[in-house]
Amino acid sequence: MRQETRMKLSKSQKDIIDSGLFNDIRKIIEQARMRVAVAANSETALLYWHIGERINRDMLNHQRADYKIVSPVATQLSWSHFTEVLPLKDGLQREFYLTMAGFEGWSNNT
Numbered sequence: 001m002r003q004e005t006r007m008k009l010s011k012s013q014k015d016i017i018d019s020g021l022f023n024d025i026r027k028i029i030e031q032a033r034m035r036v037a038v039a040a041n042s043e044t045a046l047l048y049w050h051i052g053e054r055i056n057r058d059m060l061n062h063q064r065a066d067y068k069i070v071s072p073v074a075t076q077l078s079w080s081h082f083t084e085v086l087p088l089k090d091g092l093q094r095e096f097y098l099t100m101a102g103f104e105g106w107s108n109n110t
Contacts, residue, residue: 076102 009017016022056062081101085094100106 081106 085097088094
């Protein structure tokens with residue numbers, strides 16, 4: 001507790017603080033807050049799991065969704081490379097350009 005605030009306290013209030021009661025109550029409050037945070041995080045995770053399970057059951061009929069796995073080559077390319085291929089309608093053309101740009105070290109001017 002700050003010294004300025006402590007000086008304004010009565011003797012009985014100072015005795016309570018010095019007896020450790022204040023620190024014990026502070027610890028009880030901190031522990032309760034921690035339990036609340038853990039419970040909230042647990043419930044949030046469970047909520048999202050139930051939402052995902054419901055989407056999987058009702059919309060995907062228990063089939064895995066199609067995900068395009070991002071190639072490690074993508075980490076070697078700049079944003080400019082991606083803006084060059086976004087207008088391309090053919091997925092094969094996009095994949096070819098991105099693969100070659102990554103493996104051959106093409107600049108976005110190539």
